[in-house]
Amino acid sequence: MHSLPARPEVEAVTHTARALTESLGDVVRGRPALVRLTVSVLLAGGHLLLEDVPGVGKTTTAKALAQAIGGQVGRIQFTPDLLPGDVTGVSIYHTETHDLQFRPGPVFAHVVIADEINRASPKTQSALLECMQERQVTVDGTTHPLPDPFMVVATQNPVGMDGTYALPEAQRDRFMARAMVGYPDPEDELDMLERQEVADPLASVHPVTSAAEIAHHSTVVRRIYSAPSIKEYVVALVRATREHPMLRLGASPRAGIQLLRAAKAVAVSDGRDHVLPDDVQELVLPVLAHRLLPSADARLAGSTVTETLTQVLAHVPVPVGRTKRALRVPV
Structure with missing residues (x-):
């Protein structure tokens, strides 16, 4: 039986959750359920799949979360010609030293934004399987650990739209949760027009916590x-x-x-x-x-x-x- 968290530990996680909720809520207007789920998946150490039609704020939500925790951010634009090595990294041969040197891919980050993940081929999508489950990458027989925390926030368009592939069952099962973003209410959409007329809302998002804090909070959450x-x-x-x-x-x-x-x-x-x-x-x-x-x-x-x-x-x-x-x- 694991030890239960002390009161100060629980209070610290609660404080961070509320700070993240407020920060994301300033950007993702009118969708409190989406913000609540995003923060919960982050604190639980999971991965999140955001699905809906283009232009409703999927990528903006992912970017706002990455900026709010102040960690390293990796951005992968999934396209039909994307290769697995473009995601995980590759080994490069150096003629001077006659050895292979690993060059990490964008997956080596605290928050990885996998944009339009279902526009890449199933072979490339599968490059994330080991990353998401085991928090590591194996290239040419060598295993490289990923940062802690590590979270994939993937966006996808509904299957059936031009140029999309259905995610394999094994890939979907690695996402802790899926959120349908949806359209904002008329009042919130009007507020978005007025705010974004003069500035980008992401420019006002500042870190309210750190990657190290999130990693510790995730261990506290598991002991609840x-x-x-x-x-x-x-x-x-x-x-x-x-x-x-x-x-x-x-x-x-x-x-x-x-x-x-x-x-x-x-x-x-x-x-x-x-x-x-x-x-x-x-x-x-x-x-x-x-x-x-x-x-x-x-x-x-x-x-x-x-x-x-x-x-x-x-x-x-x-x-x-x-x-x-x-x-x-x-x-």
Whole structure:
């Protein structure tokens, strides 16, 4: 059993979460759920997939997050001719020394912006598999560790648009969560027009934390208390997706691990040192939906993965009884 975090540790993470939320909220107007999910995935040590049509702010969200933590930023523009070595790096032969020297690629950064990831070929997309799961790159038999923290924020256009490839199942499963960015409300869109008429909102984003702090906060988040009933609830939700007749591919064990970890980050962001069933329920759609594949019957019936997950949430019993500890960080 791991040691539970002390009150000052929880308070520090909560303070950082609120600072990041405020910083991103100034740029990503009118989409608090997107900002909340982005901050939670960062603190949980996961990767985020932002999906929607062009021009709604996917890349802006990724850039704002990178600037707010003040770490190293890597930017990869995924195109059909991009090669795996353009992502991870290559070994270059030096005639003077007669040896190979590794030249790191843009993936060697704290926040990697993978822009329009589904415009590259599946072979190039797979270059991120080892990076995202094992936090390392292997080139010519030599393993190179990636920085800590390491987060991939990928953007993609809906599959079916010109020049897009569907992400492989293994790639999607490595993203802790997927967010649909969506259009802002008319009032927020008007505010965006007025603000960006004279200045770039990203120019006002300054670091509110550091990469070292985020790395430490992620270890604190993992130690947040989750009652046995909460863990059983997560397992029940995940297993229900594997048994549902409207799904031909359910959630993996990795999905359950990341769902609980993200729920811990949400709990700390709300000032708690324990996970509630509400935290898990809030994250079921963004954490699980992109990993699931509908069955042939679901396609014929016009049933979506979102509808299926809503049914799962309605039928899996919610834990009752003691799920919390006494400590709470004051708001």
